[in-house]
Amino acid sequence: MGQHVTRTDFEWSYTEEPHASRRKEILAKHPEIKQLFGHDPNFKWVVLGMMALQAVLVMYVKDFSWPMLVLASYCVGGVINHSLMLAVHEIAHNQAFGHGQPMLNRWFGMFANLPIVLPFSISFKIYHLEHHRYQGDEIKDTDIPTYLEARLFCNTFGKFCWVCLQPLFYAFRPLVTYPKTPTRLEAINVVIQMIFNFLVYQYIGGKALTYLGVGSLLAMGLHPVAGHFISEHYMFKKGYETYSYYGPLNFITFNVGYHNEHHDFPAVPGSRLPQVKKMAPEYYDNLPQHHSWSAVLYDFIMDPDVGPYARIKRKSKGLD
Template sequence: MADIEKETPLESIDPRFLLTFQEEPHRSRRMEIIAKHPEVTKLNGPEPKTKWIVLGVCTLQITCAILLRNTSLKSPIYWLTAYFIGATCVSNLFLAIHEFSHNLGFKDPIWNRLFACVANLPVGIPYSASFGPYHNLHHKRMGEDGYDTDLPTQLEALFLSSIAGKSFFATFQLFFYALRPMFLYQIPFTWVHYANIAIQFVFNRWLIKHFGWGAYFYLLISAFLSGSLHPIAAHFIAEHYILHTPEKRSPDIQYPETFSYYGWLNIFVYNAGYHSEHHDFPYIAWSRLPELREIAKEFYDPLPYHTSWPKVTFDFILDDNITLWNRVKRPTSLKQRQSLLHAMEKS
């Protein structure tokens, strides 16, 4: 996808974010690892098992939707199923679509795009076609204000950095990740988007016609819960928020910008916790990320990581020192970086 050439006004970058002029750390670490361990390049490539796991998870989630289609919303069984099974299935499918966005399900990019639409079906709303371009910009221009849509906006940080605000953000974060990109910039609409919409429409119509609206609403409720106060949903925060107060703030500091998690919840989401490893080598499939870490352990052992995703959510909400400002931002051009450095030197 072609870059969207634009420049964020300098004054719009609030200094309460962690500003840096340093290059994002993943490219340089990748080069160092390849130089010392050239065998890691053999780990690149798709994982054939992914598509079969996706089909199994889709079948499980759709089956639950059909079985619970007439169950009252007052039923504890309904909500327990939606939370523990439904939301976990949707989280799995979110991360499968993430794998397909890197062409890690099939060798042919077209099949990755189309199969992402299949993984999208139990989510209920078409989004896979839009996710890929935005996510690839997150990798290519990580932390760059105006490009990386994973970054909270100044407005979000301003109004949602209290305990109440962070609770709201953590509960409804799926909506922030879905809507924020559209407010920053529009990506080109392609045939993949039309295919995504058409396939989802046909599936939704089939499900509602044969099993009623109850089955469809179960899918939507599961999707909401998957991005809310759910143990796996903590990965959205855990991946790039800095959950401590840096001892010193300076644009010349290389802050840790990505954090991994190596716990058992990775079983459900294609090793999404191996996030530093993934950013270093985005074309290594999920099944080989542990092998990458083992080969290059001298690079990864010193890096900060999380021991618990649920603890991340608790700390994020309850710790007054952790807010939406705790993200690293870098200006989007050399001119901006020079101007910002000059302004900070004068102050």
């Protein structure tokens, strides 16, 4: 059912990931960008504000009917939780308290993780930093779909299902393709999260926990804010593997749309990424870019030239 994509394999590259060399070139021409490095002291207060808002909403929605609860989860709770997921992304880069306070960042990441229901903060940091360092690596970059995913979800209807199921693929793909020995902090993350989930269920109710959990799942699938998962690295123009999004949803997603800028300068907090673009416009203005995450989702599903295979991959140099 639906039109098959024209690709039957990933796009293979035999050069290094592009951002390390771009970083050196840009800094040589624009050394002033170094002034943007370092954490944003306001970031942690924004996260605390979102946590407080979600706490209030949990108490409010516990008396909703089930249809209203699901609607609230999709339209409100899921958006806040998706923003908190991207806060965890910022924290993975030590943007809450700076590189000098690694453990404080880890604990804060577990705290920001709480409304999302699924414990992922510590594991995400481990895999995400390798995504930066080994972008496109066939083993180490677990952001890339597997061959099984690409083959099973290769037509319009399949891609629609794949987008809806994105949270499951993101959660379980690393465990299958690149499993790691669980760390002590990951175990602590799981225990803290399970205690929190139990307390919400016990003292506020099943609807409250459903609001949080269903919202997290829905807002990672067929949802406008989830468009960034596809817009960031899926190849909409041949030869380009990272894309920025310059649209209004950056306001509620810590500027994750500025993705070329982020990969070029992961030490720059999201709040300052627009300044990177302003300081070095010649490196960003002419790159292929997106302006609507909803359009990204539509094009991904409907365009036969785009699909799970539309990623640039590199042969792995082996495991460390």
